[in-house]
Amino acid sequence: MSDKKNYFFVDTLIHSKRSIITILRNPFIFIPNLIISLFFLLVYEGGLSGISQLPAFEGANYLAFILPVSIVSAAIGGAGGAGQALVNDLETGYFSRLLLTPSSRLAIVLGPIIAGMLQLLIQTILILIIAYLLGLEVAAGFGGILVVLLLTLGWGLAFAGYSVGIALRTKNAQSAQAGTFIFFPLIFLSTTFVPYELIEAGWLKVATVINPTTYLFEAMRSVFIDGWEFWPLAKGFLVIALLCAVTITFSAVSASKAVSAD
Amino acid sequence: MDGSIKVKNLTKTYKGDVKAVQGVSFEVEEGEFFAFLGPNGAGKSTTVQILTTLVKPTEGEIFVGGINVKDNPEGVRRNIGVALQETGIDSVLTGRELIEMQARLFGFSKKEAKTRAVELLELVDLTGDADRPSGKYSGGMRRRLDLAMTLVHNPKVLFLDEPTTGLDPMNRKAIWKEIKRLNREEGTTIFLTTQYLEEADQLADRISIINQGRIVAEGSAEELKRTLGFDAIQLTFETTEEAEQASKVLYGIGENMEHSKEEVTIYTENGTQFLPELVRNLDEQHLSPKTINVKPPSLDDVFINVTNEEKERV
Incomplete structure (x- = not known):
């Protein structure tokens, strides 16, 4: 049995290594995504920072307010890459080639996810460094940065589960691509630019409350702006845990169907 | 193993x-x-x-x-x-x-x-x-x-x-x-x-x-x-009617025959030796094919034979 476990770790390592090589040799996989995220940060900070004078912001720095949007958008891109990588393997037929080896089935699907998580981690750190250079101050200190990274990873994992599930179910690039459009409502139907109190439209208020991203934004902002506060973090981590449970189950079911065709 | x-x-x-x-x-x-x-x-x-x-x-x-x-x-x-x-x-x-x-x-x-x-x-x-x-x-x-x-x-x-x-x-x-x-x-x-x-x-x-x-x-x-190794003689005609007529004339000559639209295909051993007789038969009925092709059996031909045999057995 320990032998089997051993194989699983080695297999996971092999598949992850290959996925990382693929990402590194295709800079177009991560560069556009990183640029869009930095674009969000720089343009919104540059154009909208004046509105943080409004009382609803309670004196918060707009850079700290908008930074989570940039981080979350980068995370979606990084995590979505895992699904894209699998679709690519399915379309070229390399996936079948891997299924024909004695490799652990789980490791075949985990490889691209782990590579996607690493990509996401590095992107987030890069964005944080740039925000620091722009004058970011983190109220919760260095520990707060670690919490933000943890939230981002959790969010990324949830989205990776979603993108992998879609990829394995549809087995086609167009459908998988279409699946990533969920990006827009997730990012923008939320407290993206202004706090909840400043949102005008009633429907957008409702969407904001339903959208799980809102709780992620709020958790990160609490760390950046207010320091250590229990409820925003508790809600943030709870929402992420629930999301992960749903999407990872979805991807596991899709994966088990994809690896053993009836 | x-x-x-x-x-x-x-x-x-x-x-x-x-x-x-x-x-x-x-x-x-x-x-x-x-x-x-x-x-x-x-x-x-x-x-x-x-x-x-x-x-x-x-x-x-x-x-x-x-x-x-x-x-x-x-x-x-x-x-x-x-x-x-x-x-x-x-x-x-x-x-x-x-x-x-x-x-x-x-x-x-x-x-x-x-x-x-x-x-x-x-x-x-x-x-x-x-x-x-x-x-x-x-x-x-x-x-x-x-x-x-x-x-x-x-x-x-x-x-x-x-x-x-x-x-x-x-x-x-x-x-x-x-x-x-x-x-x-x-x-x-x-x-x-x-x-x-x-x-x-x-x-x-x-x-x-x-x-x-x-x-x-x-x-x-x-x-x-x-069992399957026949040559295929493929004849094409100007019109479907001519092909129809030709298939009647040539019926029973080869081992097996396929007829669709302007095309008639006859399966037989030693297709080249068989050709003069075939042309003579057609000539007597004033039928002249547009093209004549003799080739060793392709997989398609083999299949037509195998599946035809299947049908006959049923």
Whole structure:
């Protein structure tokens, strides 16, 4: 049995290594995504920072307010890459080639996810460094940065589960691509630019409350702006845990169907 | 683990009651070169996918190397090499990286994997291109790389699903030579599917012909040729009426006849010797075909014969 476990770790390592090589040799996989995220940060900070004078912001720095949007958008891109990588393997037929080896089935699907998580981690750190250079101050200190990274990873994992599930179910690039459009409502139907109190439209208020991203934004902002506060973090981590449970189950079911065709 | 294949009453039904394979049975002995011949959609690929653990059978007993495919798919995978028609490679990785990774997944250490890659690249004549991304390879090179990946773990049974479809004659010959060597020198059991009669003829000890999910003929190439080996004389006429008339005139002359629109095809032994008589017969009725073609039987022709016989028997 320990032998089997051993194989699983080695297999996971092999598949992850290959996925990382693929990402590194295709800079177009991560560069556009990183640029869009930095674009969000720089343009919104540059154009909208004046509105943080409004009382609803309670004196918060707009850079700290908008930074989570940039981080979350980068995370979606990084995590979505895992699904894209699998679709690519399915379309070229390399996936079948891997299924024909004695490799652990789980490791075949985990490889691209782990590579996607690493990509996401590095992107987030890069964005944080740039925000620091722009004058970011983190109220919760260095520990707060670690919490933000943890939230981002959790969010990324949830989205990776979603993108992998879609990829394995549809087995086609167009459908998988279409699946990533969920990006827009997730990012923008939320407290993206202004706090909840400043949102005008009633429907957008409702969407904001339903959208799980809102709780992620709020958790990160609490760390950046207010320091250590229990409820925003508790809600943030709870929402992420629930999301992960749903999407990872979805991807596991899709994966088990994809690896053993009836 | 031996190198045999035993299939008993294999059936595969897809959703919507689509019967891809209907009660196929056959046995392949260790070290035998077996060819599975059939047109597109005959059930060849489905059979290979089931034998290689990619698809589950609906019914049937399948043993590959003495291991039950249903009970122990992983055990089967360790002992077989599979080059599927639609098997791809990661075009970003180099040939060397792909072979090394394949070896690692079969349990080789890093060092062993490196050594194995060097051997295999040499074998398929890709040493010079080993460190280029495989996406830059030509179709023939890719197929050779695919074969090398298939051979990483010295499989006892090799499944090749249309390994030469779309290849130029030179690359085709190279692949033929290598699989022949594996079979003759290393005693590897080979299960080959192909649409090319010539390929099966050149390589296989025994051939099974599958059509619409059933095996319709089986035997050595010689045996099959004796029963199916007619030449096909193809006549085309200006009009459908002329063709209709011609088919009446020529009825009963050959072994078998096909007639569709302006075309009449007659199957007969020694087509060229038979030709003058045929033309004389047509001439007497003032029928002159636009074109006349005599050719050895293509797989299509063989099939028409096999399926016609099937119909007659019913």
